[in-house]
Amino acid sequence: MRETIIDIRDVSTTLGGHHIHRGLNLSVARGEVVALIGGSGTGKSVLLREIIGLLKPQAGRIELFGQSVWDSTPEQMNALRRRFGVLFQDGALFSSLSVEDNVATPLFEHTALPHATGRQLARLKLALAGLPPEVAGKRPSELSGGMRKRVALARALALDPELLFLDEPTSGLDPISARAFDTLIRLLADSLGLTVFLVTHDLDTLFSIIDRVIVLSDGRVLGSGTVAELKTIDDPWLKDYFAARAREEELMHGN
Amino acid sequence: MLHLVARHGALAGAPPAPQPAGVLALIGRGSLAIGGHVVGLLDFIGRLFFELAALLRKSERWRWREFGAQVNAIFVGAIPIVAGMLFLLGVVFAYLLGSQAQQYGANIFVVDGLLLAILREISPVIVAVLVAGRTGAAITAQLGTMKVTEEIDAISTLGLSPLAVLVIPRMLALLLALPLLVFIGDVAGIVGGMLVTRQQLDISVYMFVDRVADVLLLKTLLVGLGKAPVFAIFIALIACRMGLSVTRDARSVGEHTTSTVVQSLVAIIILNAIFAVMFVRLDI
Numbered sequence: 001m002r003e004t005i006i007d008i009r010d011v012s013t014t015l016g017g018h019h020i021h022r023g024l025n026l027s028v029a030r031g032e033v034v035a036l037i038g039g040s041g042t043g044k045s046v047l048l049r050e051i052i053g054l055l056k057p058q059a060g061r062i063e064l065f066g067q068s069v070w071d072s073t074p075e076q077m078n079a080l081r082r083r084f085g086v087l088f089q090d091g092a093l094f095s096s097l098s099v100e101d102n103v104a105t106p107l108f109e110h111t112a113l114p115h116a117t118g119r120q121l122a123r124l125k126l127a128l129a130g131l132p133p134e135v136a137g138k139r140p141s142e143l144s145g146g147m148r149k150r151v152a153l154a155r156a157l158a159l160d161p162e163l164l165f166l167d168e169p170t171s172g173l174d175p176i177s178a179r180a181f182d183t184l185i186r187l188l189a190d191s192l193g194l195t196v197f198l199v200t201h202d203l204d205t206l207f208s209i210i211d212r213v214i215v216l217s218d219g220r221v222l223g224s225g226t227v228a229e230l231k232t233i234d235d236p237w238l239k240d241y242f243a244a245r246a247r248e249e250e251l252m253h254g255n
Numbered sequence: 256m257l258h259l260v261a262r263h264g265a266l267a268g269a270p271p272a273p274q275p276a277g278v279l280a281l282i283g284r285g286s287l288a289i290g291g292h293v294v295g296l297l298d299f300i301g302r303l304f305f306e307l308a309a310l311l312r313k314s315e316r317w318r319w320r321e322f323g324a325q326v327n328a329i330f331v332g333a334i335p336i337v338a339g340m341l342f343l344l345g346v347v348f349a350y351l352l353g354s355q356a357q358q359y360g361a362n363i364f365v366v367d368g369l370l371l372a373i374l375r376e377i378s379p380v381i382v383a384v385l386v387a388g389r390t391g392a393a394i395t396a397q398l399g400t401m402k403v404t405e406e407i408d409a410i411s412t413l414g415l416s417p418l419a420v421l422v423i424p425r426m427l428a429l430l431l432a433l434p435l436l437v438f439i440g441d442v443a444g445i446v447g448g449m450l451v452t453r454q455q456l457d458i459s460v461y462m463f464v465d466r467v468a469d470v471l472l473l474k475t476l477l478v479g480l481g482k483a484p485v486f487a488i489f490i491a492l493i494a495c496r497m498g499l500s501v502t503r504d505a506r507s508v509g510e511h512t513t514s515t516v517v518q519s520l521v522a523i524i525i526l527n528a529i530f531a532v533m534f535v536r537l538d539i
Contacts, residue, residue: 052412078414086412092405096324106413 002029004066005163005195006051011060012219013046020046021057022219030162033189033196035206038216039237044199047216048167051197052086053077064163082110084163085156089171091148093140099126099151100136106158122158129154130184146177150184157188164189166198170205178202182209203245292518299496303426306418318424325428329390333436336389337382341440344377345369345447353455362456365448366466373444374471374479380527382440383486386433387519391494394425395515398498399508407499417499426491433487434480441479478539482530489522 006028013020020043028034038044049055051062053069062069064080072080093102103122107113113121123136129150140148149169156164169185170178186209189196200206206213206227213230215222215238223233231242276284310317352365398421401407407417445467452458458466497511497518 049408054408054411081412081414086409088405088409090404092409094406094409095401095404109413109415 002031004028005030005064006197007061007063007066008047008051009061009063011047011050011057011062013043013050013055013057015046019219021060024060024216024220026214026221026224028195028197030195031193033186033209033211034198035210035213036197036199036216037201037206037213037241038222042216043219044216045167048165048197048199052084052165053081078110082159083161084165085159085161087149087152087156087164087166087169089167090145091140091152093148093151093155095140097140098136099138099140099143102140102151103155103158106155110159122154125154125157126151128157128188130180145172146174146181149173149181153184153188157192160192161194163195163197166196166200168200168202169198170200170202175204179204179208185209203241207245295500296492296496299492299499303418303422303492306416306423309416310419310423318420321420321424322428325425326432328393329386329425329428330432330435333386333389333432334439337385337436337440338443340381340385341373341378341443342447344381345373345444345449346451348372348377348444349448349451350455353452357456362452362458363462363466365452365456366458366463367470369445369448369452370467370471371475373448374441374475376479376527376531378440378444379437379479379482379486380523382437383433383483383490383523384520386429386436386487387490387494387523388516390429391490391515391519392512394491394494395498395501395512396508398495399501399511402499402501403503403505403508422491422495422499425495426488429487429491430484433490434483437480437483441476474539478530478534482527485526485530486523489526490519493518493522 004027006026008024008026011021011024024047036044036047046055050057051064051069056070065083067076067080069077069080093099094105097105100119100122103125104115104118107118107121108115111118123133126136127133131147131150131154135143135147135151140151143151164185166185170181173181182205185196185198188194189209198205210227212224213227214224215230215233215235217235217237222235222238223230227242230238349365349369352368353362356362356365356368398407401421407421410417410420449460449463452463453460494515497515501507501511
């Protein structure tokens with residue numbers, strides 16, 4: 001049995017009078033690439049924010065690496081933050097800093113490295129994320145959406161985390177960039193031994209790089225397994241979801 | 256297609272039109288909004304004090320670079336407009352005062368009146384209003400947009416406090432910049448008045464400066480400059496709080512920016528009135 005890295009027990013969340021999660025349980029083991037899917041408003045992003053310590057659930061327990069996120073002291077939480085990286089939906093790069101400084105910021109904040117070394121490491125991470133060296137000096141506003149995501153990925157990887165959170169990594173990208181980004185994530189996950197937890201709507205991502213899919217519905221986990229296993233679950237939303245893909249393939253073969 | 260519309264339309268039915276709100280309802284809603292702002296501001300001040308206390312213990316966490324960038328944006332960028340506005344206000348005020356004083360042959364007292372008005376009231380209030388419109392709005396819009404693009408969340412997940420990284424440098428920069436700007440406004444207003452008195456009232460520059468040296472009390476200058484930090488704190492508090500309380504859309508950024516300017520102006524006028532009453536009671 002592999003070590004459990006994310007452990008969520010009986011989490012309940014109420015936002016603005018709506019019950020988002022009702023006693024939600026899930027766990028992720030080391031080395032897995034897991035996708036969280038669910039219809040709009042099922043609280044995928046909310047759950048992600050709860051795991052990374054941005055939003056406190058009303059009840060339940062969330063553990064990362066066996067340590068509770070919401071019962072830690074600020075020092076413990078900071079130590080925990082060094083072990084995971086987050087890629088926000090539109091990158092969330094710091095607009096006032098250059099690309100290089102964006103990636104180096106976690107190094108400046110969490111390590112005592114000299115700034116020159118930090119910047120060197122940042123350039124290394126940018127290369128790792130598949131970016132050419134000339135972007136290092138640019139501003140985030142000068143980059144395309146796909147490049148911004150790669151910079152954000154480099155920043156998430158800056159501290160060599162064991163765990164990576166991705167919020168809709170392929171949203172807003174054209175299909176070619178999206179597939180390239182998927183491949184990059186899988187490549188990094190395999191070569192760096194990362195555990196990846198991503199929230200997505202993108203069926204192609206599910207079919208290409210994911211080990212296990214977790215489906216949220218009605219505030220709970222509806223099912224979890226490979227895509228093939230999920231197709232056997234009898235749920236209207238899930239059936240519609242996969243049917244969209246089937247229709248797409250029919251159209252493609254028809255042409 | 257029409258069938259599609261008909262099918263969905265039949266299910267939903269037209270929602271009842273919202274009732275036009277009565278005056279009482281509007282007053283009630285307005286009062287609740289004001290109450291909410293006051294409570295929110297107090298809560299924000301409390302959290303800021305905790306953050307400041309934490310920063311005082313760990314002095315290496317001060318953001319000097321951000322502080323420098325903010326001073327540059329708030330102070331250096333505002334010098335031309337502050338000097339220009341106060342110069343013109345000095346001109347206008349001296350003209351008005353001069354045309355009255357001339358009738359009684361009290362030309363030289365225009366200098367007294369000008370000094371008192373510019374240093375004590377006009378410069379602090381006008382500069383604070385300018386900064387509220389210029390910097391307060393900019394701070395709210397910037398922090399609000401950072402909230403929308405999740406930059407604030409990214410800062411938190413790096414283990415940094417948005418208050419320490421963004422709010423405190425802006426507050427201190429305003430605290431430093433506003434008194435300096437008020438002083439620049441003082442000088443510009445007096446120069447504007449001086450030019451007018453020379454043209455209109457035949458008071459030479461020497462006479463003007465001589466009279467200033469005679470009647471200007473340090474107290475007058477300090478009263479004006481002393482108001483500035485208080486205005487600065489309120490502008491910074493309101494602007495930063497409104498920026499950080501933006502929800503995740505563009506409309507909210509606009510609303511909060513408007514609200515920042517309105518709240519800041521109201522706060523400046525109220526504070527100035529309190530100061531005026533206080534100074535009279537205390538015989539300052």
